[in-house]
Amino acid sequence: MNIKEKVSIHFTKLTKTDRKITSQLLIKPEILINQPIQAAAVTLDVSPAAIMRVVKKLEYRGLAEFKLALEEINGEEEIAETSAKKQIISEVIDSYRQTLNVVEEMLDEAQLQRIVQWLSSYPRVRILGLGSSGLAAEQFVYSLLYQDEYVESITSRTKIYYLARAVTPDTFLMIYTVSGNIEFYKDILEQAREKGAKVVLVTMNHDEVLRKLADEVVLLPSNITNFSNKNGLIQLDNRYSFYIFSEILATYFESVE
Template identity: 30%
Template structure:
């Protein structure tokens, strides 16, 4: 994706649940329109079999003074580039798109199958991470716990060291470090491997050094200075891969996992 343009389509979509059936007909036209260039009130009303007054009410519900302003903003979003003062918005969003494209290129279906098998077959899973990687570890815990995985996130250096006493062949240990150089996380994985646990590393760095203590190395998309937390959160590529794993994990034994998820959500909403 080379650039982004301002669009009022997200505005339409945000109001969509409050539309009447007739207004949804109008909304669907503007959301999906790719061919119609004549957007005059008269032409659109004839095309959709609605009155011009209905178009005006629709535009006002979207937050505009009337249909004329709505169409002006709609066409502006389709045809005009973002002003120069908003270039940073494009840069950030293009970086996200770049990271998504890279994540797609790095994703290995066979590896994802193997990792999901480990997550499904082990008695307990521990996820190690510090800083922003620790926040991602906690997010992974919350996601996979809902699907029935006995999983714990460990984000304290001392607990990482002590955790080795709990590990054996029935466990899995996951280390998250975008740089691939966080010594505490790497040492924790090494200790887990010594105890016979299955070990998985999430990192942007590919190195044969990991072969000695990692069963799987899941590569993360990266951009220069990303690990330093500049404009883009270093969590983003981690969370993308966690979502990919989670989505695939749910496809196996889906009925049981959906039941567990529904049970957990019900419990969360109990008063």
């Protein structure tokens, strides 16, 4: 997995400073490749500790391995001088194409089959999401409608609040959440655990804490790009990853029917 794919996967962990560092290094990796970390930090206008935090968040074993990853992209067309000339339309499409490849790599067939089994066997299926994640929940419902299968999407805070008081052992919940900030879902997750209901979280947050809150956690990459006229990574519509996952899951669902 190259450094750009790792940035996509761990994007939700990155602070504004992290994104500034990563963005500049993707454009000019020689900043860190050809000079000590102290000098690179001066060039990037950050501290050496900030660079090391990025190394850790991207799950490299150390600075040496991080530099090797930067060297691998040093000759690619989308960086250095060429990136400034690249058209926005091409860069956006390339970003989604790369995200699609990472989604394929991250999805686990055995996990998908388990989720589909729950979808097909539980009588009370609810797909949850708020904001843009709610649109992804509704899109999955729409995908299943093509197969004459109806499940309900819950995309308002009020309905989720009341659903938390109506969870039963025969309930299956799938929650779409980009950030993995499940504070709002705390009540419904606790009720699901207490009642023995099944819960799947679909998220872009790789925090290990989430694994303790659901029966399955589906991890997806963020959609990001690096426009040359911006000082930092730009996050594109994350629903793209959700939509691709939903279409794949719906296809699996059809195969078991």
